[in-house]
Amino acid sequence: xxxxxxxxxAKYQQGFIGSGNVNIVAVIEGQTLYVPLRADNTDRMLIQAxxxxxxxxxxxx
Amino acid sequence: xxxxxxxxxxDNTAVLSRPNAKPLIINGNMRVKQRGDxxxxxxxxxxxxxxxxxxxxxxxxxxTHSQDTSNPGLGLTRSWKLDCTTADTSVAxxxxxxxxxxxxxxxxxxxxxxTSTAQAVTISFWIQATVxxxxxxxxxxxxxxxQISQAYTVSSANTWEKKVLxxxxxxxxxxxNGSGSSFGINLWLGAGSNFSSGTLSTAWTSSTNANRAxxxxxxxxxxxxxxxxxxxxxxxGQFDANSIAPFQHESFGDNLQRCQRYFQKYTxxxxxxxxxxxxxxxxxxxxxxTPMRAAPTAVHNGTFNYFVSNSIQPTTTxxxxxxxxxxxxxxxxxxxxxxMTAKDPITLTQNGSGSLDLSAEL
Numbered sequence: 001x002x003x004x005x006x007x008x009x010a011k012y013q014q015g016f017i018g019s020g021n022v023n024i025v026a027v028i029e030g031q032t033l034y035v036p037l038r039a040d041n042t043d044r045m046l047i048q049a050x051x052x053x054x055x056x057x058x059x060x061x
Numbered sequence: 062x063x064x065x066x067x068x069x070x071x072d073n074t075a076v077l078s079r080p081n082a083k084p085l086i087i088n089g090n091m092r093v094k095q096r097g098d099x100x101x102x103x104x105x106x107x108x109x110x111x112x113x114x115x116x117x118x119x120x121x122x123x124x125t126h127s128q129d130t131s132n133p134g135l136g137l138t139r140s141w142k143l144d145c146t147t148a149d150t151s152v153a154x155x156x157x158x159x160x161x162x163x164x165x166x167x168x169x170x171x172x173x174x175x176t177s178t179a180q181a182v183t184i185s186f187w188i189q190a191t192v193x194x195x196x197x198x199x200x201x202x203x204x205x206x207x208q209i210s211q212a213y214t215v216s217s218a219n220t221w222e223k224k225v226l227x228x229x230x231x232x233x234x235x236x237x238n239g240s241g242s243s244f245g246i247n248l249w250l251g252a253g254s255n256f257s258s259g260t261l262s263t264a265w266t267s268s269t270n271a272n273r274a275x276x277x278x279x280x281x282x283x284x285x286x287x288x289x290x291x292x293x294x295x296x297x298g299q300f301d302a303n304s305i306a307p308f309q310h311e312s313f314g315d316n317l318q319r320c321q322r323y324f325q326k327y328t329x330x331x332x333x334x335x336x337x338x339x340x341x342x343x344x345x346x347x348x349x350x351t352p353m354r355a356a357p358t359a360v361h362n363g364t365f366n367y368f369v370s371n372s373i374q375p376t377t378t379x380x381x382x383x384x385x386x387x388x389x390x391x392x393x394x395x396x397x398x399x400x401m402t403a404k405d406p407i408t409l410t411q412n413g414s415g416s417l418d419l420s421a422e423l
Contacts, residue, residue, distance in 0.1 A: 034382035
């Protein structure tokens with residue numbers, strides 16, 4: 001069935017040492033998740049669908 | 062050791078010819094519940110209490126999930142309880158509620174699905190439900206969007222009943238030989254007209270939603286309603302109630318380790334690391350006790366204390382994942398106490414009732 005969980009926000013996260021984006025910090029169903037940048041992670045799949053619907057992952061600070 | 066046979070000789074091939082060394086379904090006896098009990102307010106899809114057991118749920122009541130001691134015997138000492146806490150007496154067209162078990166494609170290559178030598182499949186489970194009547198069990202090929210459904214009856218309210226349902230082989234649509242979600246057992250609990258207004262699909266076919274759950278009762282009709290499952294098993298081949306092999310019991314340790322491929326909960330994660338040059342944060346990592354299916358999502362609740370020495374144990378003010386992999390995870394833990402020295406080795410100790418959850422579920 002379609003994953004109907006709600007993505008409220010998503011933002012790339014960089015490590016302190018600055019090796020580029022390492023994860024996505026997302027709020028899904030009201031909970032803060034650290035989601036790896038890996039296509040086989042089901043939360044990353046949900047965020048991809050959220051992007052496909054016209055949303056954008058915010059750049060890291 | 063004596064070999065006890067039951068039924069006909071042919072019936073006993075169920076065990077003797079079983080092609081899998083371990084149960085295809087992990088935690089089918091519902092013993093492992095890393096996420097805990099009494100998970101309330103469930104209105105959407107996810108994994109909540111008993112490991113590996115998922116619900117897909119949309120607009121069909123509010124539920125509480127628990128591991129329960131109600132059981133049918135036969136060594137099955139626990140069950141997965143779904144308790145309706147807010148009823149849905151008027152099921153909308155798009156509503157759905159399914160208890161699901163999802164498989165990796167690489168674990169079901171023995172079905173030879175999509176080939177001329179494809180194997181039949183039989184599922185068996187115990188159910189106890191308040192609402193009697195017609196329920197729908199479905200096999201769903203995620204890779205090829207194909208499915209087959211079968212109706213069964215819950216005859217007596219709040220009584221354990223064993224169901225054995227055999228499904229023919231599907232010679233169309235191979236399962237991807239990988240670690241992604243490829244195949245699912247769907248035990249429907251509620252279905253709006255979008256999923257029930259057609260003719261029940263009792264042969265393998267491309268999925269048409271209206272034909273998937275025709276006749277399914279509404280388990281969310283009252284807050285008095287409960288549904289329990291246990292003894293979920295899947296066997297390769299066609300079997301009936303007489304010939305189905307007994308449930309394969311595993312040790313709790315083996316069961317837990319297989320569950321941890323998909324979810325790991327730590328209340329005292331073995332994080333060790335090094336303080337950073339600015340003395341306000343440390344990077345800490347840990348090897349996972351079981352390699353996970355995929356890089357996991359991390360969720361952290363509560364706070365940690367650094368342990369640097371007996372006199373230096375600041376509390377973290379921030380905690381974020383920096384590296385998540387199937388075998389290792391790494392975090393940056395920040396504190397506003399500057400009493401650490403750069404390159405101090407540190408450990409992180411859980412402070413209070415918090416936890417670190419890692420999920421690589423399907």
